[in-house]
Amino acid sequence: MNTPLRLTLLSALLTSSLAQAADLIPIDVHRDANCGCCKKWISHLQSNGFMVNDHVEVDMSAVKQRLGVAPRLGSCHTAVIDGKFVEGHVPAEQVLALRKRDDLVGIAAPGMPMGSPGMEMDGMSDAYQVIGLTRDGKDVVVADYPAH
Numbered sequence: 475m476n477t478p479l480r481l482t483l484l485s486a487l488l489t490s491s492l493a494q495a496a497d498l499i500p501i502d503v504h505r506d507a508n509c510g511c512c513k514k515w516i517s518h519l520q521s522n523g524f525m526v527n528d529h530v531e532v533d534m535s536a537v538k539q540r541l542g543v544a545p546r547l548g549s550c551h552t553a554v555i556d557g558k559f560v561e562g563h564v565p566a567e568q569v570l571a572l573r574k575r576d577d578l579v580g581i582a583a584p585g586m587p588m589g590s591p592g593m594e595m596d597g598m599s600d601a602y603q604v605i606g607l608t609r610d611g612k613d614v615v616v617a618d619y620p621a622h
């Protein structure tokens with residue numbers, strides 16, 4: 475390969491990876507130190523265009539209370555994006571959709587549904603819902619995931 479072509483390819487490569495870095499969506503994730511499924515969910519976000527700021531916490535229930543996560547919606551980790559909470563193993567596509575929902579203060583995949591992102595286990599899966607919490611405190615179903 476001649477040198478000018480190599481330089482062109484190299485600069486194209488650099489430009490595209492810089493553009494990708496700029497396009498990453500920042501999100502804060504709060505979790506317990508020893509939470510394995512939380513780390514797997516973080517990897518799911520990272521492979522879907524998010525830049526994760528990982529916060530290891532000693533008191534997750536205090537974090538959830540501060541962020542307005544209703545106890546009935548609780549799971550393991552709690553993320554924050556654009557001032558809204560994302561509780562538990564919510565798929566990345568729903569985190570993206572939340573950014574456009576001004577009517578919601580947060581979304582949750584309550585509990586630890588098997589088969590949700592970060593909760594993959596030997597192909598077993600539960601049906602689960604992603605629930606949105608409205609500004610006036612009501613739960614609304616924002617997505618339904620069947621068992622697969």
Ligand SMILES: [Cu+2]
Binds near residue numbers: 512
């Ligand atoms: Cu979990």
